[in-house]
Amino acid sequence: MADSSKGRKIKRKEVLERKKAITEVIKTASAVKDHLAPFLPFRQYDRNDLAVYLESGYGSRLSTPMKQYIQALLKINMEKPYGAEWSVEEKVKRREMVAPEAQYLFIREAPAACGGEDALKCEEKSSHHLWTGDGDPVVGFVHYRFTIEEDIPVIYVYELQLESHVRGKGLGKFLMQLIELIARKNHMGAVMLTVQKSNESAMNFYTNKLRYHISIISPSRVDPLIGGGESYEILCKVFNAEAKTKMRSW
Known part of the structure; x- marks a missing residue:
């Protein structure tokens, strides 16, 4: 005894x-004050007729123009996928946006992005921007957090949002590769995120292009009969055997 x-x-x-x-x-x-610091080559993206640069940010330090920008882009990109749930979800996202634990990568269009174009084309491109604050136009952002899931330290990507005119140029994949590097650098066991089932392009992007898997903690895996009716899936990419055991469904 x-x-x-x-x-x-x-x-x-x-x-x-x-x-x-x-x-x-x-x-x-x-x-960590700047998670971009160890990855200098990832501070800029200049490919496929797109030139942008990245900067770090925090939920507790967002300027008023940045808050307005985030809210506007979220509404444009996510109102349709959420459907009737959006009115409630929008309020949730506004609270999440400014949480002290919220970490950000902001994507700004480089001044050279209009290089070689005539003034009319450059003006037309600028008219597409949602950004109304100072500095180079912000054209997207990643909101992520360091947290614990199933006793595993993870990066949870709350949002990856890009304006329509910078999509389809490899930027989304570039950003997720950076997030994975940040996760490994900071000893995380996985990267996780939530995707609306109705957002077929996002689901295809993560599962087919980036090889993320539906997590064992996703509602459809926890209880297929009940959870299968939920509007979202939780996806993950794991980096070690323990995380695989606790988070991967296969």
Whole structure:
């Protein structure tokens, strides 16, 4: 009996130590001031007739123009996929947007993006921008967080939103590759995200082009009979055996 009690105490101690270690990993990753710093080549993207550069940001430090921009782009891109759920979801996203734990990558169009074009074409391109603040036009953003899922430290991508005129040029794949590099650099076990089932282009992008898998914690995997009726799937890409066991459905 004494040996059994001692064994339970040791087990509890191991569990607590592991939780403490995971929490410290999240805390350390979240405290990094600029996650782009180790990846200088990823600060710029100049391909397929598109020239942009990236900068880091935080939910607690968003300017008023940036908040307005995020809200506007989310509405344009996500109102249709969410359908009747959008009125409620929009309020949720506004709260998520400014959370202290929210980390951002902002994509700005480089001044050279109009190089070689005549003034009329450049003006026409500029008219497409939603950005109304100072500086070069923002044309998209990634909202991500360091968090814990199933006792695994992960990066959870809350949003990857791009304006229509910069899509189809490889930028989305580039950004997700960067997120995966940031995840590995900061000792995360996986990258996770949520996709609306009705957003077929996004689902195809993540599952076919980027090889993400429906997670074992996605409603359709937890309970196919009930969860299959949910409007979304949780996807993941894992980086180690433990994360694979706890998050991958196969």
